[in-house]
Amino acid sequence: MKPLARPNVLQMEPYQPGKPIEAVQRELGLTEVIKLASNENPLGASPRALKAIQAALSNVHLYPDGDAYTLRAALADFHQLPPDHFLFGNGSDEIIHYLGLAFLNPGDELIMGDPSFTRYEAAAYLNNAVLRKIPLTPDFRHDVPAMRDAVNERTKLIFIANPNNPTGTLTYRQEVEKLLQDLPESVLLILDEAYFEYVDHPDYPNGIDYVQQGLNVVAMRTFSKAYGLAGLRAGYAVARPELIDPMNRLREPFNLNALAQAACVAALQDQSHVQQTRKLNQASLRTFYQCCERLGLRYVPSYANFLLIDTARHARAVFDALLREGVITRSGEPLGLPQYIRVNTGTPDQNQRFVEAFEKVMARDVVSSV
Ligand SMILES: Cc1ncc(COP(=O)(O)O)c(C=O)c1O
Incomplete structure (x- = not known):
């Protein structure tokens, strides 16, 4: 049967949003989950x-x-x-x-x-x-x-x-x-x-x-x-x-x-809230850069509130392993960057959680090099 919908609409892919915290809690039975996947402001609203x-x-x-x-x-x-x-x-x-x-x-x-x-x-x-x-x-x-x-x-x-x-x-x-x-x-x-x-x-x-x-x-x-x-x-x-x-x-x-x-x-x-946000973001990016440098990983210097990291691994495996540590990031795979993850900056505590989880995951064999 001919589809009822317009063919060009069926050609479209539904948008894949960052995984919600509640979904990860439910699926993996975790309580402490942080989301660094949708480039939101970790300080919240003014x-x-x-x-x-x-x-x-x-x-x-x-x-x-x-x-x-x-x-x-x-x-x-x-x-x-x-x-x-x-x-x-x-x-x-x-x-x-x-x-x-x-x-x-x-x-x-x-x-x-x-x-x-x-x-x-x-x-x-x-x-x-x-x-x-x-x-x-x-x-x-x-x-x-x-x-x-x-x-x-x-x-x-x-x-x-x-x-x-x-x-x-x-x-x-x-x-x-x-x-x-x-x-x-x-x-x-x-x-x-x-x-x-x-x-x-x-x-x-x-x-x-x-x-x-x-x-x-x-x-x-x-x-x-x-x-x-x-x-x-x-x-x-x-x-x-x-x-x-x-x-x-x-x-x-x-x-x-x-x-x-x-x-x-x-x-x-x-505007002081925006200023504070900007200041936190700059410090957070520095923390992420240092983490990548310690791990010997390349990254793309960022002017925004997120960082694209070349994990030199299958990004999907790194993404999954980070999820199991309670940290939601984005895999670059759907964007044609199969080795990269994108992570947005968080509060100092969240950044620390990401750094610890990332170092742990990258040290493991689970995510073998490509
Ligand atoms: C480049 C760019 N444009 C637009 C948007 C959409 O933002 P919003 O619809 O929340 O204003 C985003 C969100 O991630 C983005 O990264």
Whole structure:
């Protein structure tokens, strides 16, 4: 029988999220489990955001403000742009979905790095677009000249995650600006800056600057990472109103819930929490680097809140062995990195747990070298 669903939808793989703590506890009978798999903020949300959520609870019987007026105004002030330059999503995941729906005709091409964030692929498949995956450079950075060479008259969207996930690497200002100079007007460059707040590098470009210059750029930001609000699902796009408008037309009317709106306004006002998060992350990355160096393992220096480690073993076996130690990481296998694991930074205690578990696992024969 012919399947009822659209063939291109059946071509899509469901998203594989990091394994939840409760699932590992249940399956392995463990009580002490930590999750360092989804690049969340180990400090949690700002106390001011939690207070704002409490206050907003009394109105959850009402629909949220579909325009997110207060949050929009707060971000307009924060980024020094008019309010019509913003579009909110149920996480930046939803913005990616809207970008595909609004801009991709069947047969249009979407260019992305490989490996990079897998939701860009879903946007291509869903809209019957052609996916052009451009391998990263040997040092795991976006190969911007190769991405530019892949542009043709059918190209519509180019996604650059900056820093990239799962590598934590940067695309530098000069590279982005050269690309922007070369792109035809029919192409939209999406700079996915989910980890923006973590980056400390003089050549890191701020995508919003290009929006201010009126270029064909959509910058994406999220409250899930440094702002510690992943569970509430809040992300946003910043772009010229002509680019925001088509996405706003197809947007679900109340896609940003009321608790998220209240929390994001408060979180934005607590930049000291972001600062503290950034400081902890830098110390944590140093701890992870030292661990890899002690073990003689290569890693990809990171500008985000996670680290890609070459275990020189089958990553799946390392991942499984770490699970049995109560530490959830990500195996690079589904991303075409069969020797790598990705681990995000935690609290000092969590980092220590990871380091101890990793050293134990790597010392064992269970995970033989490849
Ligand atoms: C590069 C990148 N973009 C977007 C997202 C989606 O974030 P959210 O939907 O929580 O805003 C993630 C999450 O891991 C990511 O790594």
